[in-house]
Amino acid sequence: MFERIWLSSPTMHNEEQAFINEAFDTNWVAPLGENVDKFEQEMASYVGAKYAVALTAGTAALHLAVKLAGVKTGDKVFCSDLTFSATVNPISYEGGTQVFIESERESWNMDPRALERAFEKYPGCRCVIAANLYGTPAKLDDIAAVCAAHNAVFIEDAAESLGASYQGRMTGTFGKYNALSFNGNKIITTSGGGMLLSDEEDAVKKARFWSTQSREPFPWYEHKELGYNYRMSNIVAGIGRGQLLHLNEHIREKERIYRTYEKGLEGLPVAMNPYLSDSRPNFWLSCMTINSESSITPEQIRLALAAKNIESRPIWKPMHLQPVFADRDYISVGDPVGEDLFARGLCLPSDIKMSEEQQAHVIAIIRRMF
Ligand SMILES: *Cc1c(COP(=O)(O)O)cnc(C)c1O
Numbered sequence: 001m002f003e004r005i006w007l008s009s010p011t012m013h014n015e016e017q018a019f020i021n022e023a024f025d026t027n028w029v030a031p032l033g034e035n036v037d038k039f040e041q042e043m044a045s046y047v048g049a050k051y052a053v054a055l056t057a058g059t060a061a062l063h064l065a066v067k068l069a070g071v072k073t074g075d076k077v078f079c080s081d082l083t084f085s086a087t088v089n090p091i092s093y094e095g096g097t098q099v100f101i102e103s104e105r106e107s108w109n110m111d112p113r114a115l116e117r118a119f120e121k122y123p124g125c126r127c128v129i130a131a132n133l134y135g136t137p138a139k140l141d142d143i144a145a146v147c148a149a150h151n152a153v154f155i156e157d158a159a160e161s162l163g164a165s166y167q168g169r170m171t172g173t174f175g176k177y178n179a180l181s182f183n184g185n186k187i188i189t190t191s192g193g194g195m196l197l198s199d200e201e202d203a204v205k206k207a208r209f210w211s212t213q214s215r216e217p218f219p220w221y222e223h224k225e226l227g228y229n230y231r232m233s234n235i236v237a238g239i240g241r242g243q244l245l246h247l248n249e250h251i252r253e254k255e256r257i258y259r260t261y262e263k264g265l266e267g268l269p270v271a272m273n274p275y276l277s278d279s280r281p282n283f284w285l286s287c288m289t290i291n292s293e294s295s296i297t298p299e300q301i302r303l304a305l306a307a308k309n310i311e312s313r314p315i316w317k318p319m320h321l322q323p324v325f326a327d328r329d330y331i332s333v334g335d336p337v338g339e340d341l342f343a344r345g346l347c348l349p350s351d352i353k354m355s356e357e358q359q360a361h362v363i364a365i366i367r368r369m370f
Pocket residue numbers: 056057058059060083084086087131157159160180181182183192193194
């Protein structure tokens with residue numbers, strides 16, 4: 001059997017261990033300490049955000065963002081339809097109701113025209129969450145402009161797009177509140193973790209407060225508000241500091257993988273996941289779609305790769321097709337983009353430890369299918 005080729009697995013270096021050892025040596029084995037403070041500062045400075053709060057997960061960051069946006073029971077929140085469920089679940093944690101917004105075809109992300117249409121139908125909506133899928137920036141200025149015109153808070157889910165930029169500005173800075181993830185398969189990882197980014201000092205203070213059980217400043221434990229245990233540990237933050245030193249290198253490797261597929265699949269009835277010309281993706285996952293006239297399905301390719309111990313994965317199944325959200329509204333401009341990409345798309349192995357020979361092997365298997 002061939003050695004397994006992964007979709008995207010952790011790539012560790014040496015600095016991670018050094019930062020963890022420091023935490024052990026100083027006995028800061030807790031959800032506070034120098035690694036947490038430094039990881040926040042170093043990430044905020046990398047992305048160009050004023051403040052950062054290190055948390056246990058990207059989902060926790062999105063949850064606190066939804067709370068900060070003031071979403072209450074019964075409120076509608078417009079959100080990406082083609083995304084991971086973690087983008088949209090936190091809306092329900094606060095009693096809100098998702099309204100799914102269809103994607104456009106140029107970046108696979110939220111279509112600003114569908115967003116505008118959603119505001120026509122629900123003018124009272126005050127919160128929008130858009131993700132940058134597979135590391136590819138959405139039409140972020142258009143989305144932010146539509147939100148501003150309707151007085152709605154924009155939350156950017158940059159969980160997959162750390163290091164990607166749009167018109168020269170890093171993703172994770174376009175929303176009033178922004179979320180990052182350091183889950184095991186992301187472009188950098190802390191095994192599990194996330195971060196909330198914002199330029200609003202008061203909001204960030206509030207997020208810190210909520211994430212540490214909403215403890216009032218009393219000698220005893222006094223609580224006026226519901227709290228959460230969402231703070232990142234100092235050990236985990238040490239992994240993050242080491243990883244951040246290698247983020248740019250990871251992005252270069254991810255792009256090399258994307259370019260190799262682009263070239264290697266040339267001549268086949270397939271296309272790579274597209275991106276906007278004024279954006280720079282981080283190329284987290286390389287994906288392809290099979291042209292509709294071809295009789296080959298992504299599932300056939302997935303199974304052929306799996307038979308050789310190679311991991312690939314379907315494109316996200318749109319949220320409006322998920323049983324758990326069957327009763328939610330979904331707004332499009334008439335083109336079912338997400339459904340179409342789900343039917344024709346496949347995420348290809350994009351692990352930066354994959355060798356050139358291994359990637360050539362993946363490409364050869366795909367080529368043989370056509
Ligand atoms: C990974 C991911 C998240 C959630 O991050 P976790 O750290 O796993 O909680 C949110 N949104 C998107 C689009 C993601 O891919």
